[in-house]
Amino acid sequence: MQARVWGCRGSVAAPGADTVKYGGNTSCVEVRLSSGHSLILDAGTGIRPLGVLMENDLPTEIHILLTHLHLDHLQGLGFFRPLFSPGRDIHIWGPPSPVQHLSERIAMYLSPPLFPVRLGDVPSHVTFHDATEEPVPIGSATIRAAKVNHQGPTVGYRIEENGRVFVYLPDHEPALGTDLASVPPSWVSGHDIARGADVLLHDAQYRDCEYDAHIGWGHSGIDAAMTFAHKAGAGSVVLFHHDPYHTDGELEELLVEARQKWPGLEDRVSLAFEGMEITLDDGLPVRLDVP
């Protein structure tokens, strides 16, 4: 499978001269499977250019896997061109709710006055699915969702294909109220789906000196992100969900902090950036782009 990062900014899009290197679009990662299926992880503003590309590079099937419905993970959906392609089948997955169906919750955004087109009026054929914890086969991969610690119903995703594991946990605060370093793995949010990941994309919104002012906001500081990844036995960590106030230079300082926590394995820790490609082929080393 091959993953490409289309947006890795958290909270709100942050375009500008200070964020050119790592990008200002919000969360969106495409994972293209060997079967030709496309898994789109979140529909932040990064999904817009992906939709443009897909006009000339159609996947076998499109599955949009939403981790949750905060706007930075949903805002681009109305600008995803395949949604307006008559008859195209699009599957949207998201966390279940006991109160409202996924389609109703998404339609709260994709309807006036917040958006000019109603979700029910788009010409493509959209099917909604609850992202449950049971493994689901899609094309050549098996997908698992798991509820994780963030504000509101939120899941992370584990994608397995040909023995390789790609895990996406963009919004996750596993250290909330606990000492991650000492707590047994069985008591760590997200541990099961992250366990043994070849590549883990994980929330790393804050420098450690910033985290204390944001406890309970649903995101991780660097220490928690790296401790979580170590505990899960991740092969490589891609720091994701960059704070909108962090410039390219500040992100690189954050990367230095993160790498200091994995002495000897510094090359396995990287910052997500728009256009980053991650290749996981059976039997070959994982390949991660550098900016």
Added chain:
Amino acid sequence: MSDPLGTPGAQKSLPLILARELASHLATPMFLLDAGGMLVFYNDAAASLLGTSFAELGETPSGEFGEALHLATPEGRPLRRRDSPAGIAFFERRPAHETLVATSYDGERRQYEATAYPLIGAEGEMHGVVSVFWESASGESGA
């Protein structure tokens, strides 16, 4: 030798993890059962009443835990596990409150008010039970 990454599939459910984090920060005695009825945690405040720490006791089947406490009504009638607040929350999936008497691991017999409620997830699935309890003077009934 145990796997340093933990046993696959052994992670507790998120509601249980959050309940444990809450309990560990409270001075209110609190214990947790998982969806299989296993006692999986109690906090330090509970330990001071139960007469042993959770680290010493470890995960224990709730039946065994209940038997060890010799639960009884204030009148001295033995209280079946499924009639205790935690038992009702677990078996009947509803909150319950009771005044009861229990013997701690250190042999102390105390009267408690106990309230328990089930942790039922967004899809209706059972995650376990939270039980809070506090010592009450003999003859004092719960509000």
